[in-house]
Amino acid sequence: MSKLDEMIRELCPDGVEYVKLNSVCDIYDGTHSTPNYTESGVKFASVENIGNLYATRKYISEKDFEKYKIKPRIGDVMMTRIGSVGVCTVVDRNEALAFYVSLALLRPQLDKVQSRFLKYAIESIHGRKELRKRTLINAVPIKINKDDIGKVTIPLPPIEIQSEIVHTLDNYTENVVKLQNQLTAELTARKAQYSYYRDKLLTFESRIQLLPLKDIAKFSYGYTDKAQEHGDTRFLRITDIAEDGTMKPEGAKYILLNDESKKYLVKKGDLLLARTGATYGKTLYVPDNSPAVYASFLIKIELDNSKISNRYYWHFSKSNQYWRQAEKLVSKGGQQQFNTNAVERVVVPVPPLDVQSRIVNVLDNFEKICSDLNIGLPAEIEARQKQYEYYRDKLLTFAETGNTILSRAEQSRAEH
Structure with a gap:
C-alpha cells in the first residue's frame, strides 16, 4: 500500500467532499479594455503565454496597471477561459503582472486548497468535464463565463x-x-x-569538376491553379517544403487533374525548388509516386543523371556551400526572388x-x-x-x- 493510500484510509475513509470552486477561491477577470501596449513597463499576460506568464513581449504602463483592482500575487492560479479552456499556471514570483480577460484569476483560500492542487484538479479529467459542461461552445471564440467557472466542482481532500x-x-x-x-x-x-x-x-x-547548374540541368516553372481542400491530386506549394527539404505531411491541398495539369505531375526523386519569398532556395526531394502536381512558385530541376544524381544534389542543396551562393544570387528588392537566371549560376561540385x-x-x-x-x-x-x-x-x-x-x-x- 502506498503512502497516499494509507493517508486516504486514515484521513478520509468514507470519501471526500466535492465542492464548487467559488466556495474555496475568489475568481476574477482580467481587463476587458484593449491594452495600450508600451515598449516596457508591466508585463502583460494572455492565453498565448499561459505556459510561462512572464515570457511575454507585451507591456502596459505602470500608470495603467495602477487602475487594476486585482493584481496577481504568489499562489494565485491563472486559467484560460477562451479557446483552450482550463489550462492553468500558478503565479510563482512577486512581480507585477497585468492580464487580459482571456484569463481568469483564481485566488485560493489556502487553508482549504493548495494552489498547485487547484491547478491539477482543474486540469484533471473531472475538472475538464466540469468545464466542458459550462463552456459556450457556439461562441466565437469558445469561452466560459466567469460566474460559470465558480460552479465547477473539484474533490477536496484534506x-x-x-x-x-x-x-x-x-x-x-x-x-x-x-x-x-x-x-x-x-x-x-x-x-x-x-x-x-x-x-x-x-x-x-x-x-573535381565544379559546374554551374545551367550546364547540368533544365528548369521548368510549375502549374497555376487554386488550391482546394479536396481533389484527386496533391498540389505541391512552397509551404509544403519543410526546413530539412522533406515534404510536410500536414496541410496538404489538392486540385482536380486535367489534361493541362498532367504535364506538371511529379514522380519519386524529382527535385522542386522554392523560388520566392522567405523560403526561397529550399529544395524538395519528392518522396514517392503519389499523384502530385507542383505549383507555379516552384521550379522543377531536371538534372543530367549521367553526370549527377538527384539525391546527391538534394544533399548539396542543404549544405553551407549552396546557401552561401543562394544568399548572394537571390534578388533582394521587394519580395526575394530566386528564379532560373539566379539558380542556373549556382556552382556544384560534381x-x-x-x-x-x-x-x-x-x-x-x-x-x-x-x-x-x-x-x-x-x-x-x-x-x-x-x-x-x-x-x-x-x-x-x-x-x-x-x-x-x-x-x-x-x-x-x-x-x-
Missing part, C-alpha cells in the same frame, strides 16, 4: 493529502521535462553532427557518380537517424504526457462522501 498528490505530480512533471530536455539535446547534437559531416563530405580537396553514391549512402544514414529522432522525440514526449495524465486523473479521482455512504448502505441491505 490538506495533507493535497500536499502528497502535488508532491507526486510535481516529481513526475519534473522527470518528464528532464527526459524531454535530454531527447531534445540528443536530436540537436545529431543534427549538428549530420550538418558537419555533410559539409565535410561535400568539400573536396582534390581537383565528383564521379560512384563517389556521389558513397556520399549519398553516408548522408542518407545520418538523415535517417535524425528523422527517427524527430519522429521518436514527440512520440516519446506524447507517451510520457499520456502517462502523466493517467496518473494525475487516478490520483485526483476520489469517492464522493455521500455516494460512498449510500453505496455501503445499499450493499448492507443486499447482504441482509
